Amino acid sequence: SSVIFSFTRFKMTSNSGTTADDAVKMVEMASTAQKANNVVNQVSSAIPKEAKDFMKSAKEKVFDSDKLRSVSVFFGFGDKTPYDFVLAPSKLLNRLKNNTVFFYLNYILLTAVVLALTLFATLMTPKTLIILGILGVVWFSVLKATTSEGFKVLGITFTRKEVSAIMMILTGAVAFYFFESIFFVSICSSFVLALAHAWTRNAEEHLTAENNKQKPLEPDAEFQ
Numbered sequence: 224s225s226v227i228f229s230f231t232r233f234k235m236t237s238n239s240g241t242t243a244d245d246a247v248k249m250v251e252m253a254s255t256a257q258k259a260n261n262v263v264n265q266v267s268s269a270i271p272k273e274a275k276d277f278m279k280s281a282k283e284k285v286f287d288s289d290k291l292r293s294v295s296v297f298f299g300f301g302d303k304t305p306y307d308f309v310l311a312p313s314k315l316l317n318r319l320k321n322n323t324v325f326f327y328l329n330y331i332l333l334t335a336v337v338l339a340l341t342l343f344a345t346l347m348t349p350k351t352l353i354i355l356g357i358l359g360v361v362w363f364s365v366l367k368a369t370t371s372e373g374f375k376v377l378g379i380t381f382t383r384k385e386v387s388a389i390m391m392i393l394t395g396a397v398a399f400y401f402f403e404s405i406f407f408v409s410i411c412s413s414f415v416l417a418l419a420h421a422w423t424r425n426a427e428e429h430l431t432a433e434n435n436k437q438k439p440l441e442p443d444a445e446f447q
Contacts, residue, residue, distance in 0.1 A: 290327070290328045291328040291329060291332065292325070292326055292328070292329050292429075296426070296429055297326060297329050297420075299424060299425070299426070302425070302426075302428065304425050305424065305425060306423045306424060306425060307423065307425050308422075308423060309422070315422070318421070318422065318425075319418075319421050319422065321426070321430055322420070322421040322424055322426060323421055325426060325429070325430060325433070326417075326420070326421070326424075326426075330413070330417040330420075330421075333413055333416060333417060334409070334410065334413035334417075337409050337412050337413045337416070338405075338406070338409040338410075338413070341405050341408060341409045341412075342402070342405060342409075345402070345405060350401075351401075351402075354397070354401055358394055358397065361390075362390060362394070365386060365390060366383075366386070366387075366390075369381075369383050369386050
């Protein structure tokens with residue numbers, strides 16, 4: 224009986240030690256996350272207002288919806304010569320540069336569509352469904368537990384914005400860890416498709432129209 228008592232006491236002590244270690248690690252992780260958030264806030268406050276306005280303006284210009292070309296313009300429906308091969312190095316480089324600048328938002332959208340389709344195809348596996356289910360439960364639980372006063376973890380309070388930012392980072396890390404190969408395949412596939420389009424798409428008429436401060440020509444307006 225003394226042996227059993229000693230073994231039980233050792234097991235309880237080991238479990239207590241493990242729990243204490245886990246608690247210490249959680250406190251350290253929470254403290255690190257809060258320090259990182261404080262650093263981000265300090266850096267953000269240190270950026271001059273002029274720089275913030277410039278970045279905001281640049282963001283609006285880059286993601287201007289007018290730069291997203293229509294399906295007909297992107298695929299060249301109605302154009303006299305929508306596609307041709309250019310092999311001369313100087314002309315090829317010029318076309319790649321012009322098409323990349325002209326269709327960059329479409330290429331970003333193409334990447335997003337390919338990634339979404341690839342992820343959707345992998346959703347059929349039980350492993351992916353389990354991972355997404357766990358992430359959904361964690362998100363729901365954390366956001367539900369976050370009140371107007373914030374989310375408290377071991378005495379440290381996080382605002383809803385901080386909690387959302389931390390959850391987004393953790394979700395992105397988990398998704399990249401489990402779906403790294405999917406991201407790689409999607410990015411490579413999108414790059415190949417975009418490169419093929421930029422190489423073969425002859426959009427000179429649309430480029431000329433935009434350089435003359437006109438909107439890209441649509442088939443119905445140009446070839447009616």
